[in-house]
Amino acid sequence: MNAVFRALADPTRREILKLLRAGPRTSGEIADRFPSTWATISRHLGILRDANLVLAERDGQNVRYELNTTVFQEVVEHLLDWTKPARRPNA
Amino acid sequence: MNAVFRALADPTRREILKLLRAGPRTSGEIADRFPSTWATISRHLGILRDANLVLAERDGQNVRYELNTTVFQEVVEHLLDWTKPARRPNA
């Protein structure tokens, strides 16, 4: 879970995730949309992959990335927990 | 919103938030629970405060910190958006 939060801490990576909401994209398609180098974007994608926020699948010469919505759900549940007081009312 | 995600990226800060789920705590009470120095915890609290994840209120010699659940809700809604596909089904 630490990797997830660390991955979400970078604005470029959050933009990548936002882009992927529209559907799977190849590494190159994603890199085209950002001012950074392809290599830099590739590194970001690696971090998102390690955090399991995206899934990667090679398709010939291309690598296709897509959102892993399951992990998002987990993060949301994690945070929702924090909006409620803890079980024991020991405040 | 960037400050919020950056604040959540640190495990110590997430632990502090978890602790505050049980109710408001003073700076000293929080610092006691962690191996780091009081100064370090104070700095973490400042970051959480800047991100609006916690609210601080001075009470005599003490400063009382409490969760700002409103901001948590916002983060959750932010993430929930990402679990659904974007409006235009242009995948």
Next chain:
DNA sequence: CAGATAATTAGCTAAGTATCTAATTTTAAG
């Protein structure tokens, strides 16, 4: 296999951050 395209990895640098100790502020009590 050779060449081209897609993508990642390696190595480096600059900027950011977590932590510590020491100094400073703030409030309360004698």
Next chain:
DNA sequence: CTTAAAATTAGATACTTAGCTAATTATCTG
């Protein structure tokens, strides 16, 4: 006003990370 307790801020250092260029891997095509 002086001392003490609570908390933050300042300054320094070690570590991490985002970004670049260059090199490398992987796949396809002729």
